[in-house]
Amino acid sequence: MIHDNFQNIKSSIPNNVTLVAVSKFQTVEAITCLYTEGQRIFGENRPQEMVAKQALLPHDIQWHQIGHMQSNKVRMIMPFVAMIHSVDSLELLRFVGAEAVRIGRRVDVLLQVHVAREESKHGFGPEQLLQHLSQGMLDDIHGVNIVGLMAMATFTDDMAVVRAEFERVHQLYLQMQSLAAQRPAFSGDGIRWLSMGMSGDYRLAVECGSNMVRVGSLLFGA
Numbered sequence: 001m002i003h004d005n006f007q008n009i010k011s012s013i014p015n016n017v018t019l020v021a022v023s024k025f026q027t028v029e030a031i032t033c034l035y036t037e038g039q040r041i042f043g044e045n046r047p048q049e050m051v052a053k054q055a056l057l058p059h060d061i062q063w064h065q066i067g068h069m070q071s072n073k074v075r076m077i078m079p080f081v082a083m084i085h086s087v088d089s090l091e092l093l094r095f096v097g098a099e100a101v102r103i104g105r106r107v108d109v110l111l112q113v114h115v116a117r118e119e120s121k122h123g124f125g126p127e128q129l130l131q132h133l134s135q136g137m138l139d140d141i142h143g144v145n146i147v148g149l150m151a152m153a154t155f156t157d158d159m160a161v162v163r164a165e166f167e168r169v170h171q172l173y174l175q176m177q178s179l180a181a182q183r184p185a186f187s188g189d190g191i192r193w194l195s196m197g198m199s200g201d202y203r204l205a206v207e208c209g210s211n212m213v214r215v216g217s218l219l220f221g222a
């Protein structure tokens with residue numbers, strides 16, 4: 001089943017879109033099955049679970065942290081995590097940077113932006129993010145490469161609402177790219193990942209400009 005799900009999803013997204021297989025709650029066996037299919041990027045939302053699985057699975061897996069993280073959980077994943085999608089405050093950004101510096105590495109991070117109607121979703125406000133960037137608040141935070149944005153849409157069947165939110169995030173992504181291009185601290189490849197889209201809305205997200213989708217239940221089964 002995982003084989004078919006994987007092939008279906010892979011064939012429904014363009015080659016430039018990266019698939020993050022969301023493996024939270026999944027067993028090591030299920031992850032191994034997908035690994036055998038060729039998948040190398042896995043996303044977890046709990047640091048403890050990521051650490052436990054990382055120890056048991058092949059070391060060429062790239063682990064992505066996708067869920068909200070307390071700063072006291074940062075240290076346990078920092079030695080190996082490939083990307084953190086859920087950096088949702090300046091405080092956490094600085095904390096992640098300081099931890100990375102402490103162990104002598106740099107880590108790729110995405111800034112999570114809040115556009116959903118639910119108040120419970122974490123993240124920067126769109127205006128706040130543009131302001132931070134243009135005021136230099138995101139410059140020179142050692143230990144992190146800010147490589148893009150992550151967002152989640154409102155949990156609803158109303159695809160018009162979801163589309164409007166995805167389009168807003170894509171707009172913000174383009175604005176951030178052009179602002180970042182003017183700042184030496186962001187030289188190099190800069191802002192290049194837009195992580196949005198899950199099982200229920202990943203096709204729509206890709207239509208709206210996403211180039212990184214985080215798919216769990218559709219891949220592994222609920």
Ligand SMILES: *Cc1c(COP(=O)(O)O)cnc(C)c1O
Binds near residue numbers: 022215216218
């Ligand atoms: C669980 C989760 C996903 C995947 O959700 P599915 O609907 O199972 O595809 C994506 N992103 C985040 C942040 C998640 O917590």
